Amino acid sequence: MKNFPLIGLGIATKGSSGNTLDTFFPCISFKNIEDEFSQYYEIWDSLMSENVAEIKDAASLNIQDEGLNTAISNLNENKIIVLCRIIENQPIQTIEEAYLKLHLISYKYFAPNSLNLENLFDSLLNVAWTNQGPIELGDIDKRILSAQKNNQSLEIKSVDKFPCxxxxxxxxxxxxxxxxxxxxxxxxxxxxxxxxxxxxxxxxxxxxxxxxxxxxxxxxxxxxxxxxxxxxxxxxxxxxxxxxxxxxxxxxxxxxxxxxxxxxxxxxxxxxxxxxxxxxxxxxxxxxxxxxxxxxxxxxxxxxxxxxxxxxxxxxxxxxxxxxxxxxxxxxxxx
Ligand SMILES: CC(C)(COP(=O)(O)OP(=O)(O)OC[C@H]1O[C@@H](n2cnc3c(N)ncnc32)[C@H](O)[C@@H]1OP(=O)(O)O)[C@@H](O)C(=O)NCCC(=O)NCCS
CATH class of the missing domain: 2.160.10.10 (Hexapeptide repeat proteins)
Structure with a gap:
């Protein structure tokens, strides 16, 4: 098992209202654990004035890993790069932190019941999970109409706070x-x-x-x-x-x-x-x-x-x- 503090490098999806719908964390850097990503902790920490920070210039992350660099480059217009830092095992404050904690369990970095998940339900948005990515519920009628009109496939897998x-x-x-x-x-x-x-x-x-x-x-x-x-x-x-x-x-x-x-x-x-x-x-x-x-x-x-x-x-x-x-x-x- 791993420990705090840690910073997750995430790709967040923004809804048309500006809400964050989800955040995918392909990489997590632990301050006190020696692994391929621990070298980034101090660099990323220095880019953050708060525990969630949008990163506009990907180069500032100083990522050496080619695969990771590719993953965060040329993002779609509704996607942004974020860093999310968790210093201690406290109740959840933001949707990014909620997603990061869910990732920490699914990557098996932390065992079930070991993370503080207070506020989890309040932090997550109810979203339509589709084959075109998460869609904010305020936009869903418009998107269904547009898909129907254009013979596009829009498969709604679920309407839920949790994705699969x-x-x-x-x-x-x-x-x-x-x-x-x-x-x-x-x-x-x-x-x-x-x-x-x-x-x-x-x-x-x-x-x-x-x-x-x-x-x-x-x-x-x-x-x-x-x-x-x-x-x-x-x-x-x-x-x-x-x-x-x-x-x-x-x-x-x-x-x-x-x-x-x-x-x-x-x-x-x-x-x-x-x-x-x-x-x-x-x-x-x-x-x-x-x-x-x-x-x-x-x-x-x-x-x-x-x-x-x-x-x-x-x-x-x-x-x-x-x-x-x-x-x-x-x-x-x-x-
Ligand atoms: C509880 C269970 C494990 C017992 O199976 P078992 O150990 O093979 O036991 P048996 O069926 O051979 O029964 C032993 C004796 O207990 C008796 N017995 C079994 N269940 C009984 C019950 N509910 N009430 C009274 N007697 C029962 C049998 O009649 C048999 O009596 P006998 O000694 O006179 O012949 C089994 O019935 C069971 O429910 N298994 C679950 C299987 C399952 O669902 N797997 C997942 C699939 S997706």
Whole structure:
């Protein structure tokens, strides 16, 4: 993981009203970390009187990297070069900073839940994300009309505050069946497959190889070699529910259409179709496979080696010692 302070070199899209619609950061320079871009920190810092600065003269950035120079030259008229500096992990102040923090998570420089994302929703604009780039909502009718008139293709992918991850960053070694289902700010580790049914929100993701056919809500992290079955759900904390962040350990299986409202340890299985909320009363079995006690699911938070089923005869939810170890199908999951 990296640390502050840092400066992102960004390409921002301006709407016709002058609002910034998004900012793409192809390069981030960390003051205290030795890498190919750390040499730029002091130079860029000296160009900034505030934490976000428009750079009119690209040469002043003193970039030695040819690829990077090409990336920021000959920009379209609605694009500008910006520098965005973050000195400390404080609440978000600007839309550029919001985008930079989402990039920091998706580049895997910072883990989910390690950045202060206060004000994120207030900072981001609701935008039409299209094959012609982001379009300000005040302009969208005009642009649709113009596209229709001129036989142009204007495909509106979504109307949202968050764009999809792959418009900006392709994490190495991952497969994504439907790019629209992974938002910028997702943290996808090498060996992760997100199938079409899967969804990964911002500030959430996988810590190693994983199969994702269910929903990873904001703030949720999935340990390596775990498998989220088709249509399963991990409970988020953004609306309703409680504020305990859900996580899943290593080598776990959430069965198809199951749901999880507690943090899970390693090597656990939830039966297909079973939704465990924090308050669910659960009959816990001992290692002799005998019922031991009835407890709330939240008391099993973080416990390893559990198999959760709903007894099809009694309807009771049971937590047994998991007799199996979960293994990803290596061939299926090779990326
Ligand atoms: C919970 C689960 C893992 C149990 O599977 P399993 O370990 O193979 O267990 P079995 O089905 O062999 O069942 C073992 C015993 O428990 C019984 N049993 C299983 N589930 C039960 C239930 N819900 N209620 C009562 N008894 C149950 C079986 O009938 C069997 O009884 P037996 O010993 O008399 O034959 C499995 O049912 C499941 O839900 N898997 C999820 C798969 C999935 O969704 N993958 C993702 C695809 S996208």
């Amino acid at each position: 991850l792959t418009d900006y960053i392709i994490p190495p070694g991952v497969r994504i069946g439907d790019a629209s289902r992974v938002r910028l700010g997702a943290y996808l580790s090498e060996g992760t497959t997100v199938m079409h049914e899967g969804f990964v929100n911002f500030n959430a993701g996988t810590l190693g190889p994983a199969m994702i056919e269910g929903r990873i809500s904001a703030g949720v992290v999935i340990g390596k070699n775990s498998d989220l079955g088709g249509g399963c759900s991990t409970m988020g904390t953004l609306s309703g529910g409680n504020d305990i962040k859900i996580s899943i350990g290593e080598n776990c299986l959430l069965g198809a259409n199951s749901g999880l409202g507690i943090p899970l340890g390693d090597n656990c299985i939830i039966e297909a179709g079973l939704y465990i909320t924090g308050g669910s009363k659960i009959t816990k079995y001992n290692s002799n496979n005998e019922p031991e006690s009835v407890i709330k699911a939240s008391e099993l938070a973080g416990c390893n080696n559990l198999l959760f089923i709903r007894n099809s005869q009694t309807g009771a939810i049971e937590a047994k010692i998991n007799p199996k170890s979960v293994e990803l199908n290596e061939e299926l999951h090779k990326n």
